[in-house]
Amino acid sequence: MRQFLFENKKMMKKKSVWAAVFITLLSLLVLSYFHFSAADRIRNGNIVKQENVLAQYKIWIEDAETELQIAEKNSDAETGDAMAAVIEKYTQSIVNQEKWISDYTQREWKTILEEDIADFELYSSEDGSMAIEGQRVKSFTLRAALEEKRWFLKNGIDPVVQNTSYNLFVPTIYEDFTGRALDYWKQVTARYGDTGLTYFYGMMPNFLMQIFILIGCFLFGNSISGESGKKKKGLQLHFVQPVSKTALFLSKYVSGLTATLIFVGLLVSAIIMSGEFGNGIGSLEYPVLVYEGAEPNPYGSEFNALIPENDQFHFIPLGEYLKDVLMMGSGLLFFTYSLYFLLALGIRNQSITILVTGGILFGGMTILPVSAYNPFTYVDIHRALNGEIATIAFNPAIGFQHGMLALFVVGTAVLLAAFIGFHVKSRNVAA
C-alpha cells in the first residue's frame, strides 16, 4: 500500500502530467463549444429555410390577389374563384407554417412529431414507400424512424438537430445507397447532439471512448519506461530497495490504471457537462437503437442475409446504454492499459508505444475475424453494444457479457505477460 501511495505521489508531482490533463480538458471543452455552436447554426438554418417557404407563400398570395383583381375587372368568374381558392389555401399554409416555425423555435415537438409520425406510418405501410434519388429507403429504416418518433412523443424527448426539419430519418446498417443518393442520405442523417448526453452518444461511433483511453495510457502508463531511459535510471534504485518486485510492479501498474480510469471518467463527465454550452445535459431517456439481428439461414452461413422487412430492433434508454458503455469501457481500458504497459517494458519512446498500441487495437479490430471471444471485436464498443456487429456477423453471442469476459480474460493474460516481462527486465537491469 505504501508503495502504491508513493507511486501515486510521484505521478501527482509531475507538472507535465497536470498540464497535459488541463490542456486535454480545455481542448475538449473548446471543441464541444464549437460543436454546439455548429448544432445551433444548423438549427437556425432549418428555421430560415422554413421562413423562406413562408415568404414564398406570401408572394404566391400577392400574385393570386393581382390575378383575382384582373379577373374581377374582366368579370372572369372562373379565374376569380380559382384565385380565391389559391389565396385561401396559401393563407392556411401560412398559418400552419407559422405554427411550425413557432413550435420548432420553442422546441414544442408534440405537433411536429405527430405530423411526422403520420407521414412515416404511411411510408412504412404496405402501400407506402420512400425513395432518395430513385433508391428506396429500406423498410427497416422506415420502421426504426417511426418507432423512434413514437418514443420521442411518448417520453417527451427532443430529437437531435439534423440538416432537415422534416422526415427525420435514423441511419441504420440496412441502407446501401450509392452515388448521389448516398451523399444525400449522409447529409440528412448526420445528427448533431444539442445536449451533453446526445453529444456523447453521437460521438461514440467516432471512437471517442477509445481515444480517451489511449490518451490516458499515454499520460499515465509510463511509470516503468519513464524510469528506465538512457539518462533516467530510477528503476535501478527501486531494485536495490527492500521492496518485492511483485509489489513494485503492482503498485506501478495499479497507480497508472487508477489514474487512467479517473482521467477517462473526468473526460466523459466533461463532455456530458459541456452540454451546458448547448441545450443542457439532456435526458437519460433518449432512445438508442438496438439491432436484434437476423436469423441465420438454416441451409448454411453463405446464405445469410439481412432482411429489412423482417429483421427486428428495439430501443433502449440512453441511461442504460451509458451504463453499459461505461462498464465495457472499463473492460477495454483494462485490456488496453495492460497492453500498453506490456509494450512500454520494451519500448522506451512513449510516442511509439502509443502508436503501436493504437495500431494493434485498430489492426486487431479490422483484420482479426469477428468472434464472441475475440477482445478486439469489442474495441468498437458502440457497435458491439447496439448489436450492429452481432447482426452483420450473424452471431448473436457477440454482446455485453461475452465482451466483458473476453476483455477481462485476455486483459489478465496480457497483464501476466507484463508481469513476467517486468521480472525479466529487472534481471537484465540488475545484470
Added chain:
Amino acid sequence: MLAGTLLLIGTLFIRNVMQQDVVRAEKIEWFSGYMQEVATQNRTDRQMLQETPLEELEQKLDVGVALQNQLNGLILSIENGAWEDELQQEIDVYLTAIDYKEVKGNYSFSNGDMDETIRLNEQLLLLGLPKEDIGRSVQPPLFIKQIVSLVLNPFGLTVLLVLLGTVITREFEDRNMQMVYTFPIPKWKYVFVKFTGLLLTGLIWLSVLFSASYLLPALTVESKELIFDYPLSLANGSFLDAGTYINEACIYSVGVLLFAIGVLTLVGFMARQTIISSVVILAVFAGGWMSIRNGMDLLWNPFTYVNVNEAIINHADYFPTGLIVLFGVAAVLLAIAMWGSRKRGVS
C-alpha cells in the same frame, strides 16, 4: 517511421492485387441486382398487359425488355473481361435506363449519377483506358491517389508529428538543451535549424511515400498506356487527369508538411515536454478536422488542405492559392517559435 510507411504501402498493394477478381464479381453482382429489378417489373407489366392492354404500359415494357437485354449483355462483357464492350454497354444501359424512367419505369440509380458515368465512360473510350476501381486499383497513379487519401490526412499527420515531435522535446527532457544553449549560436537560429532538419526528414519521408507508391505497382504490374491521363471526377462535376492530380498532390503535400512542421516547431519549443506537445498537436488537428467537418473548409483555412485528396477533389479552384496560405501560415508559426525562444532559457 519509414519501415511503417513501406509496410503500409506493401500491405495495401497486396490487398489491391488480391481484390482484382472481387472487383469484377462485385460489378456483376451490382448489375445483376438492377437486371433483377427490371426483370420483375417486366414480368408484372406483361401480366397487366394481358389483363388490360394499355399503350403506355406497352411502351414501358418495350423499353424495359431492351434494358434487360442490355444489362444481360453488359454482365457478359464484364464476365469476359471485354472492357471496351463493357464501357460502351454501360453507356447504352444508362441511356436506356433514363428513357425507362421517363416511361415510369423504376431504375434505382439517379439520373445525375448515370450522366456522370456516361461522361466518364466516353472519356475512357476516347483514351482507350479500361475503368478502374479507384479505391482498389493496381495502376500506379490511382494507387498513389489511394495512398494520398489514406496517409495525407489529419490522422496521418498527427501520427507523423507525434513521432517527429520527440526530436525537439527529448532535447529538453534529456537536458541536452542546457548544453546546447551555452553554444555561441542565437537561440532563434537553433529553432530554425531544428525546423529545417524536421522539414528535411519530412521531405525524405514524403519522397519515399510517393516513390514507393509509384514503383511498387510500376515494377510488378503492367501499366496501361496513357494511365496518367485517367479522368478523375471532381466535386464540381468536371474531370482532372490522374497526372495533374499527382502533381497537385505532391505540391500540396510539401505545403502541408511545411505547415505541419511549423505547428510542431512552435508547439515543441513552447511545451518542451513530449506528452504536452503530443496532446496539443492532437487537439490542434482534431480542432482543424472539426472545423472542416462543420463547413469551415475555406480558402484561408490551412486545415482545408491537410486532407490533400479532399482539397484537390472538392476545392479544385483553391489551387495554387492554397499553397500561399500554407506557406504563409508556416512562416508565421516559425517566426513566432523563433521569437518566443529568443529570451527563454532552460531550467
